[in-house]
Amino acid sequence: MIPVAKAIKIIEQNVKPLAGERIRLADSVRRVLAENIVSDSDLPPFDRSQMDGYAVVAADTIECPVDLKIVGESAAGRGWHKVLKRGEAVRIMTGAPVPAGADAIQKIEVAQEIDDSVRIFEPTEKGRYIVKKGSEIKKGKVVVQAGEMITDNMIASLAAFGYARVKVARSPRVAIIGTGSEIVEIDKKPRRDQIRNSNSVMLDVLCRKFGATPIILPNVRDEISDLRSQIAKAAQSSDIVILTGGVSVGKYDHTKTALEQIGAEIFFDKVRLKPGKPAVFARLGKTLIFGLPGNPVSAAVTFHLFVRKAILLLQNASNSNADKGFASLLIAAKGTKERDVYLPARLSTTNDGRLVAEPLRFSGSSDFVGFAKAEALVVVPRGTNLLAGEAAKIVYL
Numbered sequence: 001m002i003p004v005a006k007a008i009k010i011i012e013q014n015v016k017p018l019a020g021e022r023i024r025l026a027d028s029v030r031r032v033l034a035e036n037i038v039s040d041s042d043l044p045p046f047d048r049s050q051m052d053g054y055a056v057v058a059a060d061t062i063e064c065p066v067d068l069k070i071v072g073e074s075a076a077g078r079g080w081h082k083v084l085k086r087g088e089a090v091r092i093m094t095g096a097p098v099p100a101g102a103d104a105i106q107k108i109e110v111a112q113e114i115d116d117s118v119r120i121f122e123p124t125e126k127g128r129y130i131v132k133k134g135s136e137i138k139k140g141k142v143v144v145q146a147g148e149m150i151t152d153n154m155i156a157s158l159a160a161f162g163y164a165r166v167k168v169a170r171s172p173r174v175a176i177i178g179t180g181s182e183i184v185e186i187d188k189k190p191r192r193d194q195i196r197n198s199n200s201v202m203l204d205v206l207c208r209k210f211g212a213t214p215i216i217l218p219n220v221r222d223e224i225s226d227l228r229s230q231i232a233k234a235a236q237s238s239d240i241v242i243l244t245g246g247v248s249v250g251k252y253d254h255t256k257t258a259l260e261q262i263g264a265e266i267f268f269d270k271v272r273l274k275p276g277k278p279a280v281f282a283r284l285g286k287t288l289i290f291g292l293p294g295n296p297v298s299a300a301v302t303f304h305l306f307v308r309k310a311i312l313l314l315q316n317a318s319n320s321n322a323d324k325g326f327a328s329l330l331i332a333a334k335g336t337k338e339r340d341v342y343l344p345a346r347l348s349t350t351n352d353g354r355l356v357a358e359p360l361r362f363s364g365s366s367d368f369v370g371f372a373k374a375e376a377l378v379v380v381p382r383g384t385n386l387l388a389g390e391a392a393k394i395v396y397l
């Protein structure tokens with residue numbers, strides 16, 4: 001049995017990044033950048049008006065009201081490109097370039113046009129309502145670095161700098177296989193002694209969340225020959241195969257034996273972890289293989305700790321760690337002597353701004369109903385018990 005940290009290190013040592021590919025920007029959310037995003041212009045690209053109003057020389061408005069001669073108009077996309085002089089004003093719209101010679105805007109609400117002039121009722125000051133060229137970003141700056149996962153909030157920025165197509169790491173192909181003679185597809189009514197395969201679709205969704213492209217393969221019975229052939233076949237066309245079930249010590253737990261028989265190299269098969277102790281990590285050719293426990297909560301926890309890491313490393317993500325933090329425990333949490341416990345928990349904040357974790361009442365690793373509301377895992381290190389109010393390490397889900 002190896003510690004969780006050691007298991008993670010082994011994964012880090014055995015995952016090699018995939019090549020990059022160029023895809024449409026709109027399809028790039030949750031994918032990992034394989035190039036730096038560089039600004040191809042100053043932003044704004046010219047001194048820009050923040051208001052509908054008049055571009056003026058601020059010094060002309062010290063004594064108000066004052067009448068200034070309107071000499072032109074600057075609209076968004078159609079600027080006025082002469083030089084404004086003292087005593088003059090240019091009608092200007094939000095987003096339009098501020099003419100040379102002007103050093104301030106006065107807004108339309110405190111002005112009134114009379115014939116060819118505008119009467120300004122309140123002074124403005126140098127720089128007022130002008131967003132200076134390059135004040136948001138300068139040309140040639142790295143805006144987002146290679147290795148970052150693209151988020152929806154980044155899209156506008158990438159679009160503004162012309163990245164209609166963006167280079168990202170190839171999406172890891174993940175084959176998901178549920179194993180167990182008792183499991184049936186989720187659209188079937190389980191017969192006596194059967195249960196629905198809730199793991200495969202859960203893992204499918206989790207894979208997508210971290211940029212992978214999963215497919216769910218048909219369930220495999222607890223038959224060693226079926227397991228062998230289905231795993232070997234799946235490995236041929238995927239970067240990762242995720243299996244659930246059949247990794248513990250029962251008579252019909254054949255996953256590990258099947259892996260050995262097809263010649264997979266097994267890196268670990270027991271982790272000091274609760275739930276999730278029998279998790280297996282192996283490799284067949286270039287394909288990484290994870291054997292996760294069948295219990296849904298164990299499968300989810302081991303996905304987050306191990307598989308997620310591998311998916312991100314394949315994409316050369318600069319941060320492949322699960323997000324961690326600390327929260328104050330709402331109730332006491334008991335640990336165990338041998339293994340680190342990862343307790344599903346809900347998060348909330350107190351009035352004074354403290355983050356609080358409430359370990360969910362759940363009755364063990366098969367309780368996916370209890371797990372459904374989890375937002376984080378509270379870590380109880382082996383050999384410790386945590387008291388209510390104590391700060392605990394948490395892993396965000």
Ligand code: AMP
Binds near residue numbers: 294295
């Ligand atoms: P195992 O890891 O095969 O010993 O399975 C542990 C428990 O998880 C058993 O109660 C199984 O019935 C259940 N289980 C196994 N595979 C799945 C699955 N794909 N979806 C839901 N539950 C499962």
Ligand code: MG
Binds near residue numbers: 181222246
């Ligand atoms: Mg089983």
